Every structure is written in C-alpha cells, then in structure tokens.
Amino acid sequence: MDASKRRFFSAGLSVPGARPPWAVAESLFSERCDRCDACIRACGPGILKAGSGGFPVIDFSTTGCTLCGDCVQACTRGALLGDDAGEPFIWRAHIDPACLTQRGVECRLCAERCEADAIRFRPRLGGIARPELDTDRCNGCGQCIATCPVDAITTQSKKEAA
Structure with a gap:
C-alpha cells in the first residue's frame, strides 16, 4: 500500500x-x-x-x-x-524502504529533528548516506514521523524493532 x-x-x-x-x-x-x-x-x-x-x-x-x-x-x-x-511509548521508529535515500535523493530531515540522536547518516562510498536507526536510543516521540516528506517512517513495537 x-x-x-x-x-x-x-x-x-x-x-x-x-x-x-x-x-x-x-x-x-x-x-x-x-x-x-x-x-x-x-x-x-x-x-x-x-x-x-x-x-x-x-x-x-x-x-x-x-x-x-x-x-x-x-x-x-x-x-x-x-x-x-518507565518509557513513554511502547513503540520505536521504523524507516521503510520508501525513504528518499533509497531512491538516491539526499534527505536528512528525520535526523535533524531527532533530539534523541537515534537516527544517524553515515557516509557511503559511491552513494548517498542512508539512515541508521538506533532503536535503543529511540524514545518513540514521533518527531521523525512528522518531518518525513514521503511518510517513510512508521512505528513498530519495541519487540519488532529489536
């Protein structure tokens, strides 16, 4: 879908x-x-x-x-x-394959909004840096969800994210 x-x-x-x-x-x-x-x-x-x-x-x-x-x-x-x-939310962010970086488009909006520093972009030889999500740092606040221009960030339970 x-x-x-x-x-x-x-x-x-x-x-x-x-x-x-x-x-x-x-x-x-x-x-x-x-x-x-x-x-x-x-x-x-x-x-x-x-x-x-x-x-x-x-x-x-x-x-x-x-x-x-x-x-x-x-x-x-x-x-x-x-x-x-305990923790504020029972879910963690999940970055779907629809992420712009998967299509060769430079975008780092999710990482810029992530105050927990759970999303980072590491340089890649010969390509655009892709997001890496640290589910241990993610607090489920949804800042990344709100900012994603292509709705490529959803949530999943902590168990699924681990």
Whole structure:
C-alpha cells in the first residue's frame, strides 16, 4: 500500500495503540480513562486528539511529542503514570524502504529533528548516506514521523524493532 493510502486509512496516526505518553496497559487505560479531554487540552504541541470512542490518541502528522509531561499532570484518573513508570511509548521508529535515500535523493530531515540522536547518516562510498536507526536510543516521540516528506517512517513495537 502506498504511503498516501496508508496515511488515509490510519487517519495520520501511524502509531499502533496510539495512546499518550506513559499510558498504562490498554486494558487498564480503557478502564481508567474517563475521556474528559484534560490531557488533550494540556498537550502543548497539539498531538493528542479524541479518537475512537473519545479516547485520546496521538497524531504525529504535524509534529512529535516533546515529552513535557503536561498530559500526565492533567490526568487525574491514573491512565497516564508519568516518567517514573518507565518509557513513554511502547513503540520505536521504523524507516521503510520508501525513504528518499533509497531512491538516491539526499534527505536528512528525520535526523535533524531527532533530539534523541537515534537516527544517524553515515557516509557511503559511491552513494548517498542512508539512515541508521538506533532503536535503543529511540524514545518513540514521533518527531521523525512528522518531518518525513514521503511518510517513510512508521512505528513498530519495541519487540519488532529489536
């Protein structure tokens, strides 16, 4: 499926189980979240939206998560636990073969936006440098997803990314 169709069918989310950062397990999340929209209103970057059933989901179509924790502070029901609970997201970035560098086009936008330095470009003899993703450094923030001009960056679970 091409990137434009994938984006249409996923409503721009690109994230499996697209819950806010530091969300509890899905079964607990749906019990604890009362869909009050406090986390959505608190989200400075505006990436949290009301999704299916009114539950908050992430939309990385314009920007990524700054991991500021404002959504966690706004949640009074324990659906979001904060950075004391571990990693903010259960996914990692994944660079698809649709990446412009695979077509011989110089592009490094994803690495420029990656504050975790999880994406690096190493020079290649006789060709364009291609991205290398360090999944141990990736925090799943989605900055790279938002900036990719060809939607070549998606997410996958940490287990798949390892």
